[in-house]
Amino acid sequence: MVMWSWFGLHRGKATTGWPRPGGDDGQAGVLGMPRFDPQCCRTGCRECIAVCPSAALRPAPPGSEPPLRIDYGRCLGCQLCVEACPEGALSPSGDWAFGVTRREDLQWQRAVESSAGQALGQRVAALRRSLHIRHLDAGSCNGCESELQALSNPFYNLHRLGIFFTASPRFADLLLVTGPVTAPMREPLRTTYQAMPEPRLVMASGTCAVSGGAVAGSYNSGCGVDQWLPVDLYLPGCPPNPAALIEGLLVLLERIPQRVKGGRLER
């Protein structure tokens, strides 16, 4: 006779204290978006652009500095550019907390203007302490789902933050979309969004949902969610790990400030 309840009580608390200070986010060793040092970048060298599988790296218009345009919304985190760069302009980092409310914030920019006021305030005010999420898989590779399912495990325990997954869009405040929106999933996406009562938010989780990722523009895939729905939070990553997801959700709810400006994560 197995006493599961006794086992659970005996095992004790397995939840991390994070995001409270001092907590362990569980992502020790996890690589994030490559960091860019424009000083080292040599004009005319296209090594990184040649290997990037998702066209996140583009040459800048001639004459502008630096000679590289990085769109982190397309970055898969594969680190091929880091290995390819002969000058070390791109270096590996642990910058995986990349949730932003405006798509432009994912483009690397030299000058960082003061952050414009977030337009969300009114809609998230009521949801800050209790958010219900309807997840929709619009053609992901299942990596995003694996990390989303991890949010319910005892380590991350999403419920303690007042955030829950629901079964029906009628009860949902946030539509969390993963995947590049394949052709057969367009109508279900639209129907699900229509079925949600106001106030409602949309979050594009994962590089595929932000920009189409590695499969953008194929015969059956789209280029991300914002082609079809207004998106309130973009979270690139392939896949975004559970801590990045939690960080993105808290940024969306304005419980923590957004730390990514001009494609750079402020430390």
Add this chain to the structure above:
Amino acid sequence: MSAELIALASLAWIAAAALGLTGRLPLLGRGLLAGGALAALAGALAALPGGMGPVPLGLSFSAPVSFGLPPEAAWLLGFGLVPAALAVGLGSPLARGRFWIFGAALTLLGALGVLGLTEGAAFLIAWELMSLGGAMMVLSERGPDSGNGAVLFMLTLLELGAVCTLAALIWLGTVTGDLDFARFGAAGAALSPGARYALGLLLIIGFGAKLGLLPFYEWLPGVYARASGATGVLLSGVVLNAAYFALARALVDWLPGGAGDGFALGLSLLALAVLTAALAILYAFQEEDWRGLLSLSTAENAGIACAALAAALLFRNAGLMPLAGLGWLVALLHLAGHSLAKGALLLGADGIRRATDSYRLRPQGLLRRAPWPFAVGALFAAMSLAAMPPQAGFVSEWYVFQTMFQGFHLPGLAGPLALAVGGAGLALTAAIAFATFIKAFGIGLLGGAAPAGPRIPRRYALAVGLLGALVLATAVGMPWWLAALDPGVAAVLPGATAKALRSGWLLVPLSNGFAFISPTKLVIALPLLALLPLGLWWAARPRLRRTPTWYGGLPATSEQAAITPLAFSNALRTFYSMVYRPTEEMRHEHAGLRYFVRRLSFDHRVAPLFGPALFAPTVKFVYRLAARLQGLQSGDLNRYLAVIGIVLVLILAVALF
């Protein structure tokens, strides 16, 4: 006044019968039938509350025949004729020959005779005319060819009943010397208790075959499935009421309860009636044809009425006359509401047939292609049959339960226990009846997408609407309609009164303190209470955004995604499988290997209870007997001569000794 009207009605019906035989002018024939029905209705209404005294008809069989309508007969006749008039006026959508009008006329005449004739031989003739008329109506309709067996089955069972009735009448007749009903009461009192019990059983079987008491309800679905709704209205309305009247008069008038020896009969009738009601409604719930469902519901309601009658017998047996009167009245109320509501739904089924060419219960968005009186009338009728307030069915069902609950007044243990168990059985029946009519109305009428197609004809909508409104009017005005039965119940059960069933606008079971309901007040209060939510809805309208039903992101692919009749009945089908013994059959058709399925057919069936257990062996026995007796038809002259010789000797012996 009422005698003239009844005579007019009879003439109109005879004329209609003659016209029907010639096969010409069917419209005039139906008009005569309907006109006669209205005349008879007026006559019945005029006969209330005092009843119509016996009018000698100038005929004489064993005794002079006269025609009289006691108040309860007038009540039942009136309520039965309202839907009958509409039914014969609208005609049968399936009638293909000329015999439908003839059959209807015979049925109506027979029912009239059963209700009013006071001499046994004339009564039996009227009874047989009623059965024959019913069979003729059914046979004249364009049903499936295999249905003829069902009609034969019905006739066989009805003949069995008629034989029992005949035996009972002759038995009583031997005591009184002739077949005049007036003296049967004394004859019954003179019999021994055992003989009274046997006589009572004979009468129950005799009249119960027509009512559909166990096990005779099994002919109902087969016959109704071959007939139209209009035929069903006549069979479930006037004919049922007439049969019940005959049974009630027989058990109450002809078998007066001595002190304490009518208990066995009351108990038997109670058991029979409650079991009938439960089994009939269980099978009704599994029906997927309007007519089958409604026919078995008729048997259920007949069972409920007989249960009330049985309670009345038990109370009379204990000397509690007011309670006996309560039971007796309750049965009449029940049949009144039932005639109207059943008539409404059967005519509705006819309307559905005209719109969709089928009587099948299927979600086809019918209410969206019917004029609104149809919806309202069907709703009220279904509510009444499901015993929902504030309808007539609720009133009578409530009264039935109140009668059962008052069983504690009976002395001893057996009486209260019997009534309590009977009440429990009726509660089960009521629950399943509720589910049945939710299935009928919800799936058959309310459900389904609104397709293109012919609408339900306006005349049917108006008829159903009228009957539904009358159902509500019956319930709402019940405190006043009860007065019509006061002299009747007092004549039959001295000490009982119908006034005790009302108290102002409330309906009470003899006393205010026990329980009460008031449809009259409900019908005023409910619309007022509805104003609040309606107001809220009205206020919220502009801010509503409408979106399609959530179905997983894509719309539901077909009608099959909605609930089907079998899906609705499936839970009970599984739960009561020891009664139903359900069977399912799945056949696959493959494209080559068994992995590639091209077609699936699914078949489901429930097995009737008495058919295989009782009737099939009896039929087999009769066949065997007939095979044995076939020897008489051998064609051998010697054998014929021998038979003639034996018969002559027997006649001689009987004559001499």
Add this chain to the structure above:
Amino acid sequence: MIAAAQTRTLAPEALDAAAAELLESGGRMQMAWALVPPGTRHPELCYLAAPGPRRPFVVWRLSPQGAEVPSLARRTPLLSWYEREITDLFSVRFTDHPEPAPLVLHAGADPPCPVLDPHCRAEAVPFAQVPPKFPAVSGDVQLLPFGPVRADVVESARFFFFYIGEHILHYQPQLFFKHRGMEQTFQGRDPGPAVVLAERVSGVGSCAHALAYCQAVEAAAGSEVPLRARRLRVLLAELERLYNHLHYFGQLADTTTLKVGQAQGRLLEEQAKQINARLTGSRLLRGLLVPGGLRRDLAIDRALVRELGVLRGETVGYVRMLEQTTSYRDRLHDTGVLDAATAFDQGATGPVERASGLDRDLRRDHPYAAYEDNGLRVPMERAGDAYARARVRAREIDVSFDLILRLLPQLAAEGPIRGDCRPAPGAEGLGWTESPRGSLYYAVHCDDEGRLARVKIKSPSYSNWRVFPYTVHESNMMDYAINEASFGLTIAGCDR
């Protein structure tokens, strides 16, 4: 000529006889695909035949030159899906196919030209929602179309149940809502960096997909992978098997409503993923494999050994507790029984197949990476029910831990981890792995510039989704979720 496999050219008329002969001799068909070889106009068909364990694969090649090809679906039912896919993507017709209906591109899709033909530059296929084709069902049967957006965080697919009450009469899944066209994305790319695409075909099978792809490219290039790299590949593959199987048990506990069991299973999976992250920088083991070896070396330290030991102890205890829970066992016994004949005919693979008594494991029968010299036990059951599938996976966890612990000392020695790998123009290669869900194949064809012309991916979930409906027919609704969880399939791998 496909390296790592023998080739045999057939005429379309000889196809059926060859298939019959293969089945008689105890072999089996694995998959079929089409390609338009560079410089030609018409699609060419390839069939992968496995004559038996320890014998090399054989690829049958056909050039129908635009004519119809006889369908092998009646002889080998598992090929019916491959043939329908070829029809959808290459417009090749098969005569006498028992179930001709669109599979990969839903019925409402309307491509202007065959989408995987390199001459066709179809950007976006016009699409309309059309319900799929069902067998004609007569009788008062209810239909439940469930999906594609389903409750909880799960992948999108639509399941059609024909049912009465609790009894499921017929079941038909409609997959390929998630078909992204991954195979087209490979076309025209450089083989080296394209491993990143292979990792993203199925997220929880990243390592297995990348490994099969790399082996296919290495076979095409004829290059040799250094021993240390091969051993590290085995380590990564087994780590992936671990976290997948732990997730599986958490899911199974969830469907049998053991809340604490689910929590513990998911917690163990999280611990396994954190071990992955500390070792490789990626929780899903991405960004490591490349054709020729590994991109960077991994540091095997004592902390890793200790963590794996702790994980093993907890896992053993957890699985034992599950096995001792009567409600869990009761719900798994006799649920979703898959008999051996159906498993063979429909091409079941992986733990599903081994639970039904079919003894196949690519690590043992066609060893790759460093599996040859590492002696492998392959667990097997015969009952074919959900409990058998769970038992097989439980024992596979044990086998994986044993393998890892045997490998770790061998990885103490330093060594090269990457060799040169550049496929010649026109080279072709076949790679395979035994992923946590079953056998996974990659067939790589290069064009005249050494870039990828056609990559065919056969995911184990593709095979097992074909088998799954045969365990659901005539079962009941309450067991459906448990049955689906006991198969443990992904939809992304199937849909690609």
